[in-house]
Amino acid sequence: QVQLVESGGGVVQPGRSLRLSCAASGFTFSTYGMHWVRQAPGKGLEWVATVWPDGSKEYYVDSVKGRFTISRDNYMNTLYLQMNSLRADDTAVYYCARTDSSSYFFEYWGQGTLVTVSS
Amino acid sequence: SYVLTQPPSVSVAPGKTARITCGGNNIESKSVHWYQQKPGQAPVLVIYYDSGRPSGIPERFSGSNSENTATLTINRVEAGDEADYYCQVWDSSGDHPYVFGTGTKVTVL
Numbered sequence A: 001q002v003q004l005v006e007s008g009g010g011v012v013q014p015g016r017s018l019r020l021s022c023a024a025s026g027f028t029f030s031t032y033g034m035h036w037v038r039q040a041p042g043k044g045l046e047w048v049a050t051v052w053p054d055g056s057k058e059y060y061v062d063s064v065k066g067r068f069t070i071s072r073d074n075y076m077n078t079l080y081l082q083m084n085s086l087r088a089d090d091t092a093v094y095y096c097a098r099t100d101s102s103s104y105f106f107e108y109w110g111q112g113t114l115v116t117v118s119s
Numbered sequence B: 001s002y003v004l005t006q007p008p009s010v011s012v013a014p015g016k017t018a019r020i021t022c023g024g025n026n027i028e029s030k031s032v033h034w035y036q037q038k039p040g041q042a043p044v045l046v047i048y049y050d051s052g053r054p055s056g057i058p059e060r061f062s063g064s065n066s067e068n069t070a071t072l073t074i075n076r077v078e079a080g081d082e083a084d085y086y087c088q089v090w091d092s093s094g095d096h097p098y099v100f101g102t103g104t105k106v107t108v109l
Helices: none
Strands: A003-007 A010-012 A019-023 A034-039 A045-051 A056-061 A067-071 A078-083 A092-099 A107-108 A113-118 B011-012 B019-023 B033-038 B042-047 B059-067 B069-074 B085-090 B099-100 B104-108
Touching: A010 B104, A019 A034, A019 A092, A019 A113, A034 A067, A034 A078, A034 A107, A045 A067, A045 A078, A056 A067, A107 B042, B011 B019, B019 B033, B019 B085, B019 B099, B019 B104, B033 B059, B042 B059, B069 B085
Parallel strands: A010 A113, B011 B104
Antiparallel strands: A003 A019, A019 A078, A034 A045, A034 A092, A045 A056, A067 A078, A092 A107, A092 A113, B019 B069, B033 B042, B033 B085, B059 B069, B085 B099, B085 B104
């Protein structure tokens, strides 16, 4: 069965960096687009970033452009999110998600990892 | 960028029908997907492509999309249906391809 397991969250000071990981299993990782979606405390879902199956293209929400980088290792079946210059409004649970083969909806989600940006 | 609007809350008695709306400009031309999120848990896909139901999702959940409004309908509501529900579309017109609705809290009375 499909499994997505995030790690790397924690408490970090404003301006510092953090790297999230998402270990995937149960499917052919290299054939699916992968994504990060976040949810600030008490708020709704917000798409953050997408990487194509081969890693050739990336897309970001405006608020993280230039600060976050999504990447993947198709040999290790792992998705990453490098977060630099973190701000208080980046505080959220970050979910790793896999879309369906058409890439139009999120078919599978990880359990999420909490990132808290605070001094 | 594209905006999806949902009512903040819907209340329904057990056994009755809950209808959660999702409004967007010309939304009937898009495919709408719905997620259920219970407290402390990750979202779960409950409807895809307007009315498709993933395996394991009860037939009580159904979806429709027409005339500027998509609707998630939950028949014979149970206490376990209490959750937040989000609609989502894929929007090719801008740089933000995945758009979520504002979310609706369903309370079972």
